[in-house]
Amino acid sequence: MKVGIAGAGLLGRLLGWQLQRRGHQVTLFDAGDELATDSAAYVAAAMLAPYSEAVTSGAELFGVGKQAVSQWRELLQQLSESSAHAVTLNDSGSVVIAHELDRANLQHFSQKLRAAVGDDSSIKTLDRAGIAELESELPIRFSQGLWLAGEGCLDNRALLRALHDVLQAGGAELRWHCPVSRVEAGKLNTPAGTESFDWAIDCRGLGAKTDWPEVRGVRGEILWVRAPEVQLGRPVRLMHPRYHLYITPKPGDIYVVGATEIESESQAPVTVRSQLELLSALYSVHSGFAEAQIVGSYARCRPSLPDNLPQVQVSDGLLRLNGLYRHGYLLAPTVVESAINALDGDVTGTFVQNALTVTS
Ligand SMILES: Cc1cc2nc3c(=O)[nH]c(=O)nc-3n(C[C@H](O)[C@H](O)[C@H](O)COP(=O)(O)OP(=O)(O)OC[C@H]3O[C@@H](n4cnc5c(N)ncnc54)[C@H](O)[C@@H]3O)c2cc1C
Structure with missing residues (x-):
């Protein structure tokens, strides 16, 4: 499928790479640069802290976050196999x-x-x-x-660089300094005009607020x-x-x-x-x-989002991922997995809100 992703911070890059691995044709658009310097992902501490976060966030987050260290271990292993980058994962608690x-x-x-x-x-x-x-x-x-x-942290800037390189090497089209003003079913609106895709995916973080007013x-x-x-x-x-x-x-x-x-x-x-x-x-x-x-x-x-939990919203030709709040690195592997399953028609994943048209 031809997939257009608006926003190449943490979610956009990780999802784009995983879709590329599955054979999809990926185009990523970002208002900023290839290092992702404007994103929350670039400045974050990238701690994987399900226990510390459980004190203020609910049981759902703890249940998902507890898997983060092992999920990242697997993802970083895949990344090192397909690129020259070894991204450090510190899993010593x-x-x-x-x-x-x-x-x-x-x-x-x-x-x-x-x-x-x-x-x-x-x-x-x-x-x-x-x-x-x-x-x-x-x-x-x-x-x-x-x-x-059970906690850890990862080298987020090395991760963002590695994801950029692996996407580029795999043939993804990467458009930097290219803001997307609107994401609609199968369409992304950029200063150069409207581009069509099988799926349009919104990963603009706070930049998605214009289309999703609940984002804060x-x-x-x-x-x-x-x-x-x-x-x-x-x-x-x-x-x-x-x-x-x-x-x-x-x-x-x-x-x-x-x-x-x-x-x-x-x-x-x-x-x-x-x-x-x-x-x-x-x-x-x-x-x-x-x-x-x-x-x-x-x-x-x-x-x-209002409940400080992520959401993956799926409707025909449109996928919107947002609300990672202070848990982006902790929850991104699960959110991305849910998003990929939703594209494949399985809308039962964690954090998924399904609005697909049911056709008989
Ligand atoms: C100070 C701080 C510390 C943090 N520490 C941690 C931590 O220790 N552990 C943890 O798990 N999480 C942490 N986080 C949270 C984590 O960084 C975020 O949850 C995560 O980065 C969100 O990912 P995202 O892809 O949704 O958004 P972002 O990473 O912000 O990426 C959004 C991207 O969209 C682009 N964009 C915006 N508008 C447009 C547009 N109109 N058109 C095209 N592109 C656009 C931006 O340039 C950006 O690249 C921290 C966050 C902050 C701010």
Whole structure:
């Protein structure tokens, strides 16, 4: 089939690649560039954190998200077989800590977590020695924590590059700096005119708002720092009364530090207040961050629907994927699988809303 996809961020690229693997002819249109610098996917920490997220999101999300690490392992294996890229997947879990004064916040988090997911063997309580064993550089003052062994993170920028290269090598048509103003059944409207496809697919994230008014943006501010003096092996979360800071390691001594969450669609630069709060919390975890260089500070909107869960809407000739909110990397493999099944006529997948015309 001839498939036109509007939006080549996380969902557009992943879906496009999987459709290409199945023999479909894929054309991708994006308002931005081939690195996806305008997307939420580009700035994200790309943590796969079903446990931490279960505290605020429901059981459905936990059930799906729990499979994310193994789903990505398989996808990245396929990717390395069809391209020169090896994308790093860190599957060594995450560590949750709190300063002594904020112990109650850690205890409350632990209670809420167990209430949400039950007694799960992936949740391990840590004492001072246990923290030191996993993360030897965390200061000795952290005396209580959790190890969420079923969590991980991936190198998202390498992933976006690899998906671009594999799509290009496989013959997909890639149109950069080409905004799509409207996505209709079998049609994409671009500045050059209307193009027709067997299926038109909308993966524009917040850019889909013009056609799907329920889509909203949730602003997130995040910093990328280079810190050669720090060696953390896995994502670290700091429980704090006002914010939950996370520090996610990436290749090349990079740590991603985030993130704020604000009900706003502003993508204006990071504010002084947010930057101060993120950086002071960061420095309180490890003094080695004092000499870190800030290599990027970003504000982007997480594309979200009213219930903060994704939706795959399918109707004749039109597929719309959106609402990945703060769980894009966690849920993308399942959402993409549901979308592919829907194109094949199976509309029973997770998060699918079916509006196909029933023909007898
Ligand atoms: C600060 C921050 C931290 C995050 N951390 C995590 C995390 O740790 N773990 C996790 O699982 N998720 C995380 N996320 C969420 C994740 O990044 C998103 O859920 C995910 O990127 C959404 O994927 P998407 O493809 O729907 O949208 P995007 O990745 O935003 O891609 C949308 C694409 O559509 C393009 N586009 C927009 N309008 C148009 C148009 N009119 N025409 C053509 N193209 C258009 C854009 O240029 C973009 O490339 C984070 C998000 C933010 C902002």
